[in-house]
Amino acid sequence: MTIEKTDTLVVGAGQAGVAMSEHLGKLGIPHIVVERDRIAERWRTGRWDSLRANGPAWHDRFPNLEFEIAPDDFATKDQCADYFEAYVKKFDMPVRTGVEVNKVERKAGQEGFIVETSAGTIEAKHIVAATGAFQTPVIPPIAPVDDSPLQIHSAAYRNPDQLPEGAVMVIGAGSSGAQIADELRRSGREVYLSVGAHDRPPRAYRDRDYCWWLGVLGLWDVPALEPDKEHLTISVSGAYGGKTVDFRALAHDGITLVGMTKAFKNGSVTFEDDLVGNVEYGDKNYLGVLDQADAYILKHGLDLPEDPEARVQLSDPECLSNPVLELDLKEAGVSSIIWATGYSQDFSWIKEDVLGENNKPKHSRGVSSEPGIYFLGLPWQSRRGSSFIWGVWHDAKYIADQIEIQRNYQAYRAPE
Numbered sequence: 001m002t003i004e005k006t007d008t009l010v011v012g013a014g015q016a017g018v019a020m021s022e023h024l025g026k027l028g029i030p031h032i033v034v035e036r037d038r039i040a041e042r043w044r045t046g047r048w049d050s051l052r053a054n055g056p057a058w059h060d061r062f063p064n065l066e067f068e069i070a071p072d073d074f075a076t077k078d079q080c081a082d083y084f085e086a087y088v089k090k091f092d093m094p095v096r097t098g099v100e101v102n103k104v105e106r107k108a109g110q111e112g113f114i115v116e117t118s119a120g121t122i123e124a125k126h127i128v129a130a131t132g133a134f135q136t137p138v139i140p141p142i143a144p145v146d147d148s149p150l151q152i153h154s155a156a157y158r159n160p161d162q163l164p165e166g167a168v169m170v171i172g173a174g175s176s177g178a179q180i181a182d183e184l185r186r187s188g189r190e191v192y193l194s195v196g197a198h199d200r201p202p203r204a205y206r207d208r209d210y211c212w213w214l215g216v217l218g219l220w221d222v223p224a225l226e227p228d229k230e231h232l233t234i235s236v237s238g239a240y241g242g243k244t245v246d247f248r249a250l251a252h253d254g255i256t257l258v259g260m261t262k263a264f265k266n267g268s269v270t271f272e273d274d275l276v277g278n279v280e281y282g283d284k285n286y287l288g289v290l291d292q293a294d295a296y297i298l299k300h301g302l303d304l305p306e307d308p309e310a311r312v313q314l315s316d317p318e319c320l321s322n323p324v325l326e327l328d329l330k331e332a333g334v335s336s337i338i339w340a341t342g343y344s345q346d347f348s349w350i351k352e353d354v355l356g357e358n359n360k361p362k363h364s365r366g367v368s369s370e371p372g373i374y375f376l377g378l379p380w381q382s383r384r385g386s387s388f389i390w391g392v393w394h395d396a397k398y399i400a401d402q403i404e405i406q407r408n409y410q411a412y413r414a415p416e
């Protein structure tokens, strides 16, 4: 039996795999992209029904194709999936869907890798793991083990009708938790939202979206979070035309904010006494972006309208003045818990020494410590933007260059 051979095998055809294929194609590097489901499956079926991109269509896209919606609109999840499908078509990319990679192993004593897939074996000189930053839903060990309220991860949340009647506790107030809590409250639910430390940039300020501000201020390109900020999540939203996530406003709309969830015991849940500090931290981040934006406008003499409203802070709602520290779930009528507590990654299919501390890839800007293996789409792979649509395209370009550099070394032959 002959085994199919290629130079580079890209695993995953989400936005990372699609970007990778574009850059490999431009360099003329033979490659195959294999995807176990469909192109951009996570955008198609792995998100809640009403999800909109967090950035406007002019920003959350690749450079070589525009969305077919107004540039300032926020694409729906299906429009995002359609966009990446159209991208694959436009560049005639060699994507094979419905093919899962089960194992990648170095060829003993030889160049390259043996890749076992659900559709047979492929040999490749280079492997790009583009399987996503948001792969495996994480629920922390404090989750109650008894069966009283229904518990799901935000990855499994679709819409309010899916939940049993009653109040909902949403744990985690990053972009997912804040948006899901808002949607549930608008549908008439009683909602508790457990808020940890977070950044919450303004949606827009002085006639510019925050994506623009983060861009001109160089904040998308920050290479790493400061050490004491590693636990921080960012809370932004493209829902309802795009709005700043304002926890005071959510509370005035009827959501009960609580601090970080501490423990579940005997039908009750306890919270850290950190709500005020967490909300104030978010406010500081918000005001910090406004200050930086003002300074930028001044320095560059830009003619952008003043926006004093942006600095007006709503009054403290009752749940912030007197934070709830313990809640009896039955008494509060909580029938569901949604864990909006993030994701981890699974690279168990790579049978080489690529993982380090906490099972995270050992890499430098996506170039693995194992020659020939590359990662793409990791959180903070090279910068803040790395796991987002616009950022992954630039990281893919770098990885394609690195593969090309190695190919040139491999092609070298000493003169006779």
Ligand SMILES: Cc1cc2nc3c(=O)[nH]c(=O)nc-3n(C[C@H](O)[C@H](O)[C@H](O)COP(=O)(O)OP(=O)(O)OC[C@H]3O[C@@H](n4cnc5c(N)ncnc54)[C@H](O)[C@@H]3O)c2cc1C
Binding pocket: 011, 012, 013, 014, 015, 016, 017, 034, 035, 036, 037, 038, 039, 040, 041, 042, 043, 047, 052, 053, 054, 055, 060, 099, 100, 101, 102, 130, 131, 132, 133, 134, 135, 176, 349, 376, 377, 387, 388, 389, 390, 392
């Ligand atoms: C709720 C949510 C909202 C988001 N909103 C935005 C936003 O508005 N703007 C933005 O820029 N970013 C957003 N992101 C972040 C990021 O853009 C998305 O998570 C995006 O899907 C990541 O793309 P990716 O290609 O890196 O990974 P994925 O989309 O996860 O694609 C990886 C692909 O690999 C496939 N795969 C995995 N393992 C294998 C295997 N062994 N063999 C074959 N195929 C495999 C999967 O089926 C999948 O299709 C959001 C993330 C989440 C969770």
